[in-house]
Amino acid sequence: MTGTLTIVGLGPGNEAFITPEAQGAIDRATDIVGYIPYVKRIAPRDGLTLHASDNRVEIDRSIHALEMATEGKQVVVVSSGDPGVFAMASAVFEALEDGIRDHPEWAALDIQVVPGITAMLAASAACGAPLGHDFCAINLSDNLKPFALVEHRLRHAARGDFAMGFYNPRSKSRPTQFGQVLDILREELTPDHMIIFARAVSTDEQAINIQRLGDATPDMADMRTVVLVGNSGTHVIEGTVIVNTPRSQMDWVPS
């Protein structure tokens, strides 16, 4: 049997957010590869081998998946959210690129990416439509880029009056940078600008915290939080807790 490698997005946590396309790939798999908490979401069954690995070994995991697919297995790499948004798809393709000269057979592999619901869009849905106009997605971690590039992109996003979604705002190893991020945003935007902290979106533990930028503090975010920032028109609809970014910006003038 010809091997396949499918990189599948499991969505942000709620099993009802997994598409039939993703579930079909999981149901046909002989081997599931992924970070421990995501592999835990897959139901064990006869004929299916689960290969769970620790965080920060994305390239090793990807090589393992490529090798098993080459051996003829039906391999599924699971990712949370969407595999193409700060997740496993780019890692698999980097491993492929690094190894393709030594393993020319990898070029003929059937590799597919199955999109999923990414946390930023689940968070947006959970509080209204704060990303209803042009927006940016920024990974705030400086594991794979200098913090100067995070700052550069934050300033361009703010000056472009984009709404924003932030992944990985804060972790134990990066306790202070999110404070710097808030300071940069406050230099560029007004204190009344909306910021939303969406924790554990789509799960039973979901918590939505809607704030003004002027009142936001770093401790409002942790590793399970996606942070959304509105554009200049984003607001809470009076009489509700719905955050909306109007579709129209016809009154925009260059500053």
Next chain:
Amino acid sequence: MTGTLTIVGLGPGNEAFITPEAQGAIDRATDIVGYIPYVKRIAPRDGLTLHASDNRVEIDRSIHALEMATEGKQVVVVSSGDPGVFAMASAVFEALEDGIRDHPEWAALDIQVVPGITAMLAASAACGAPLGHDFCAINLSDNLKPFALVEHRLRHAARGDFAMGFYNPRSKSRPTQFGQVLDILREELTPDHMIIFARAVSTDEQAINIQRLGDATPDMADMRTVVLVGNSGTHVIEGTVIVNTPRSQMDWVPS
């Protein structure tokens, strides 16, 4: 029975991309409201009334949905892709905001947004992982914003070295603006920068056209096309047709 209003994303076209969460809302609905081609995707059944309406009547459609939910119906507004990304969620919330003083009962309505797979991320999955790093989503239509704001955001996105996803690049009523968009991008970025034209993503008619920015022409896009632009590191992996944006930008220096 208490009425509900659920704004549901049907994804980009492939029925296997509709989440169980979205399908569940459709299965419980008494009334489906939406643009004609999206309502056509819903299977008729006893007890379900389909209300299909033309394009550009989003606010009328939203008021109708709010009124039916107030009457106690289980109303689902269908959107393609994700309802929070250039789709129906913001329209419903605008209608709610405009009408809430005359209809204070709307404030108590149970309104939910169910996210879906948005075209940009389905397009990204179809060609690899071009949005694997920080990215922007921009609606190129100037129906609801001045073209000057489109240009302003394009320049900030390019100067921030964001990857980009463009919705509504070109239509019969806007045949020339996409040429201006390409000109702006060519002023800001190198001719070797990657641009991908993804038409009818996830359907049987899907067509992926991978180009250098220097070779891109306006006729490569139409209303069914999502356009993706890479960042400075995006490239095709040698020996494959996979487009990848590396996860690492550790070598970035301010220009």
